[in-house]
Amino acid sequence: MNLLVILPILIPLAAGALSLLGRHSQRVQGALAVIGGIALVISAVALLLATWEQGHIVSELGSWPAPFGIVLVSDLLAAIMVLLSAVTSAATAFYSLGSISIAHRKAGYFPLMHLLLAGVNGAFLTGDIFNLYVWFEVMLVASFSLLILGGERAQMEGAIKYVTLNLVSSALFLSAVGLLYGLVGTLNMADIAVKLGEVDSGMTTVIAMLFMVAFGIKAAAFPFFFWLPASYHTPQVAVSALFAGLLTKVGVYALFRVFTLIFGMDDPLIHQVLLWGAGLTMVTGVLGAAAQFEFRRILSFHIVSQIGYMMMGLALASVSVLALAGGIFYIIHHIIVKANLFFVSGLVYRLRGSYELKQLGGLYRDKPWLALLFLIPALSLAGMPPLSGFFGKFIVIRGGVEAGAWALVAAALLVGLLTLYSMTKIWAEVFWKAAPENTACAASGSNTLLYATVAGLALITVAIGLGAQPVLVLSQAAAEQLLDPSLYITAVLGEAP
Amino acid sequence: MTSLMALVVGVLYAAAIYMMLRRSIVKLVIGLVLLSNAANLLIFTAAGLHRDAPPLVPDDAQVPAGLVADPLAQALILTAIVIGFGVLAFAVVLIRRAYEVVEADDMNQMRDTDT
Numbered sequence: 001m002n003l004l005v006i007l008p009i010l011i012p013l014a015a016g017a018l019s020l021l022g023r024h025s026q027r028v029q030g031a032l033a034v035i036g037g038i039a040l041v042i043s044a045v046a047l048l049l050a051t052w053e054q055g056h057i058v059s060e061l062g063s064w065p066a067p068f069g070i071v072l073v074s075d076l077l078a079a080i081m082v083l084l085s086a087v088t089s090a091a092t093a094f095y096s097l098g099s100i101s102i103a104h105r106k107a108g109y110f111p112l113m114h115l116l117l118a119g120v121n122g123a124f125l126t127g128d129i130f131n132l133y134v135w136f137e138v139m140l141v142a143s144f145s146l147l148i149l150g151g152e153r154a155q156m157e158g159a160i161k162y163v164t165l166n167l168v169s170s171a172l173f174l175s176a177v178g179l180l181y182g183l184v185g186t187l188n189m190a191d192i193a194v195k196l197g198e199v200d201s202g203m204t205t206v207i208a209m210l211f212m213v214a215f216g217i218k219a220a221a222f223p224f225f226f227w228l229p230a231s232y233h234t235p236q237v238a239v240s241a242l243f244a245g246l247l248t249k250v251g252v253y254a255l256f257r258v259f260t261l262i263f264g265m266d267d268p269l270i271h272q273v274l275l276w277g278a279g280l281t282m283v284t285g286v287l288g289a290a291a292q293f294e295f296r297r298i299l300s301f302h303i304v305s306q307i308g309y310m311m312m313g314l315a316l317a318s319v320s321v322l323a324l325a326g327g328i329f330y331i332i333h334h335i336i337v338k339a340n341l342f343f344v345s346g347l348v349y350r351l352r353g354s355y356e357l358k359q360l361g362g363l364y365r366d367k368p369w370l371a372l373l374f375l376i377p378a379l380s381l382a383g384m385p386p387l388s389g390f391f392g393k394f395i396v397i398r399g400g401v402e403a404g405a406w407a408l409v410a411a412a413l414l415v416g417l418l419t420l421y422s423m424t425k426i427w428a429e430v431f432w433k434a435a436p437e438n439t440a441c442a443a444s445g446s447n448t449l450l451y452a453t454v455a456g457l458a459l460i461t462v463a464i465g466l467g468a469q470p471v472l473v474l475s476q477a478a479a480e481q482l483l484d485p486s487l488y489i490t491a492v493l494g495e496a497p
Numbered sequence: 498m499t500s501l502m503a504l505v506v507g508v509l510y511a512a513a514i515y516m517m518l519r520r521s522i523v524k525l526v527i528g529l530v531l532l533s534n535a536a537n538l539l540i541f542t543a544a545g546l547h548r549d550a551p552p553l554v555p556d557d558a559q560v561p562a563g564l565v566a567d568p569l570a571q572a573l574i575l576t577a578i579v580i581g582f583g584v585l586a587f588a589v590v591l592i593r594r595a596y597e598v599v600e601a602d603d604m605n606q607m608r609d610t611d612t
Contacts, residue, residue, distance in 0.1 A: 137580045139611070144587055148594070156595040162520060163588055167529050170584075174536040174577055181570065182543030223571040230610045307601055 002059040004050055005072045007043040008082045008121040011036060012089070016114030018220030029110045036114060037090030041120075044086035051079040052474075056067070056491035058127070058154040066127075066492050067188035073127035076478035077328060081124040081253050084335045087460070088245040089117045091453050095343055096238045098449030099350070104149055112149070113242065114404070116142035122249050127492055128465060129177055129262075130187045132254065136173065136218070140166050143247060146239045147231060158231030165227040169217035170210050177212035179203065191493035193262050193485055208270055212277075215258065221311060222280040225304045229288065232303070233296035233355070237346030240296060244303055245339035248279045249331055252310045256327070260482040265318035274315035279411045282308030286418040295355040295430070297319055298422055299338070302381065304320070305415055306334050312412060313396050316403040317483060323399025324479035329472060330396055333380070333388035340377040340457035347450050348430060357426065362435030371431045373451070376458040378427065380465065382420035388464035395472065411413055502542040509535035520604045522592045529588055533581035537574045562596030 017034030022028030051057055057074040060066060074082075092113065100109050119139025126132050148159045175393070183203055184195040196204060217224040225419060232240055265271055285305025292298045313327015340404040345355065345368060351358050378388035383394075393416055400409040464471055481487055509531055516528030543565055552565040599606055 130576070134576065134580065137584065141584060141587065142589070144584075148591065151594060151598070153598045154610050156591070156598050158610045159591055160595055160604075160607060161523075163591060164517065164529065165523060167584060167588070168532065171532045173535045175539050178536065178540030178543045178570075178573070181540065182545065185567075187569075187573075194539070217551075234610060397525075 002057055002072075003253045004043070004047050005057050005059040005074050005103060005125060007070075008040060008047060008086070009118055010042060010126065011040050012114040012117040012121065015039075016111045019114055020108070022113040023106070023108065023111070027103065027107060027480075029105060032092040033096065033110050033113070034090075037086070037093035040086040040117070041083075041090050043231075044083040044472065048083050049077040050074075051076055052477075056488060058491050064496070067191035068187050070131050071127040071188065071492055072125045073190075073488065074125055075481050075488060075491075076474065077253070077256060078124045079105050080220060080328065080332060080474065080478060081249070082121055082147065082333060084249075085117060085124070085246055088242060088335060088339050089113070091343070091457055092238050092245075093337060094449055094456075095241070095346070097455040098447065098453075099238055099346060100236060105287065105450065107149055109146070109149060109236075111140050112146050114244070116146065116246075120246050120250055127189050128187050129180065129189055129192065129380075133170070133173055133177060135310065136170060136250070136254075139250065140170065141245070143243065146170070146242075147235050149235065149239070152234070155234045158234040161227045162231040165217055165224070169214045169224075172210055172217075173214035174212060176207050179210070180207050183207070188492065189257070189261055190489040193489055194493070196262060204263070205269060207268065208267070209273070211258050211263075212255070212270070212273060214256045215251045216277065218248065219250070219255060219307050219311075220248045220281075220304050221251075221277050221307055222284050222304075225281070225285070225307075229297055229300040230303060232300040233294060235330075237296070237342060237349065241339040241342035241346070244299065244342050245335045248303055248307060249310075249335055252331065254305060256314055260317065261485045261488055265315075268494055271315065273320065274311060274401070275405065275408060278308050278315050279408050280308075280312035281305065281311060282411055282415040283479060285415050286415045286422070289422045290418060290425075293357045293429075295348065295357065295360075296342065298426060299341050299345065302419065302422065303338060305419065306330070306338070306381075308415070308485060309393065309396050310334070312408055314401065316399055316405060316408075318478070319403035319405075320399040321476070321479050321483060322402055323396060325472065325476040326392065326395030326397075326399045327474040330392040332471060332475065333392040333461070335463070336457055336460050337377045337389060338379050340454060340461065341374075343450065343454045343457065344374045345376065347454065348449065350447060350450070357429035359436060361431045361433045362431075363433040365435075370451075371427075373454045373458050374431065376461055378423040380461050382423045383416045384420075386462050386465045388468070391465065391468040391472070395475075498546050502538065502546065506535055506539045506542060509538065521602050522604060522607075523540070523602055525604070526585070526588050526592055530585055533544055533577070533585065537577050540574050540577070543575075545559060551609060 019032045051074050059072045061070045067068035119135050126255035148155050220228040282305050289298045309330050310327045313323045316323035380389040383389045390443050504519045513531035516524045549564045549566040552568045554561050
């Protein structure tokens with residue numbers, strides 16, 4: 001048993017349980033959200049430092065030895081993801097304190113938020129494929145409830161699409177796990193990787209494709225992304241930000257894990273499917289965004305297009321380590337920036353009472369600081385140097401050039417340009433143009449906490465951009481670990497395969 | 498026996514997908530129920546259908562004597578059934594609330610959030 005690996009799951013679970021017990025007291029719930037968020041960040045930093053030193057940290061739950069019991073494994077990628085989820089959760093906790101209404105808090109907002117994080121962190125840390133399914137479901141159930149909190153018509157309509165497609169994805173995932181178990185007779189991911197190497201069966205490709213579709217739906221990859229822009233703009237903005245930052249990235253993480261550890265990238269079919277998926281995800285996402293005129297919908301479509309860059313890193317992993325490192329760098333940059341953009345859209349809504357670009361305007365004149373706080377993540381998303389997005393795109397594209405995937409490189413560059421177009425559109429419509437007649441006046445109440453959250457995340461973006469070298473070293477180390485599955489297998493099973 | 502089960506699983510998947518492609522949200526939920534059952538039955542079949550002894554270890558031994566059935570597949574299915582039940586309970590409440598708000602049992606009436 002290693003406490004460090006379990007804490008990122010235990011902290012939100014405990015905070016959620018306590019929060020449920022203290023649901024009648026707003027003060028207790030708020031305090032628990034903040035304490036839980038900060039404790040999670042501390043434990044995640046400790047985990048990342050320890051993983052950096054030791055390589056892999058393995059914890060056998062109930063002290064059942066692998067491959068019989070469930071193991072929690074932290075490698076660099078998992079530790080990075082846990083840290084990102086912790087930062088997002090802390091930011092969301094602060095933002096929620098200033099933005100979630102009493103009615104929503106009474107409906108159980110905070111316990112659900114903690115539960116969602118427990119599911120997300122569990123999915124990052126588990127080393128057992130069935131356990132991964134269970135954590136996915138924990139995360140999903142919490143996200144379903146968060147999505148419909150408030151019960152407006154748009155939320156119901158969005159939720160039906162979200163719930164259906166995610167349940168289909170879960171059923172496919174479960175089918176794939178069942179077939180895999182029938183084939184190799186084990187559920188431990190390291191053990192599967194060893195045993196699958198000894199099996200020579202066409203079934204392997206079938207299972208790989210089932211995983212690809214299941215995780216592709218969760219990650220909102222082309223052509224499975226339709227649920228995302230139909231639902232992400234409907235809930236409370238803090239919920240949107242949390243979802244945008246974390247949920248699709250859990251799908252991406254599962255793709256990274258399964259297609260580096262269990263299924264090698266040497267299968268040409270997997271390689272081709274991922275390449276095409278990456279390119280088409282990027283292009284359709286950004287074109288979808290170009291056609292939108294609602295703040296949060298534009299951002300939702302950009303999530304889809306950015307997923308393409310991460311998949312591109314994975315698709316080129318077998319040819320270029322740098323591409324995979326770029327994919328990981330991109331995830332680090334994207335989670336922070338995307339959550340922050342949603343937070344900004346929430347602030348704009350509080351000031352003007354609308355998400356429609358047509359009804360907005362003049363904010364640069366009224367709130368120049370807010371305009372600056374929007375520009376930092378927006379330009380970062382579009383890939384302007386010296387912000388974090390520039391380095392993310394640069395490394396992925398550099399990896400693409402190394403691998404000689406010219407079509408994908410061209411698509412990535414074009415999508416970067418179109419992203420800039422979308423961000424300029426928001427800038428011009430929301431901040432630059434004159435305010436339309438009869439603009440609603442600012443909502444009452446203090447927005448200090450919200451500004452502080454947005455500013456904090458913007459600072460992180462700038463820091464990742466200015467200090468890109470250490471982050472790149474970290475991503476490269478994580479990528480090298482991923483590309484050498486024997487390290488993971490030895491760490492879990494305790495002997496050389 | 499395995500071929501029969503394979504056929505049943507296939508029919509369940511097909512029926513589930515057919516139901517989910519209907520416009521009615523009630524049929525959508527029925528489709529989801531069938532889909533989760535199809536997946537459970539698939540695990541059951543894929544893990545192997547054997548007539549073996551229950552996996553009980555005698556008092557004085559470390560391993561069970563002779564061939565025994567694999568209990569893990571059944572544990573997986575049990576977990577999946579419980580999770581599936583919880584999620585479907587949520588889905589049923591969701592379509593009820595959606596029906597109250599939208600006042601139609603028709604996906605075509607729910608295109609406000611589409612693009």
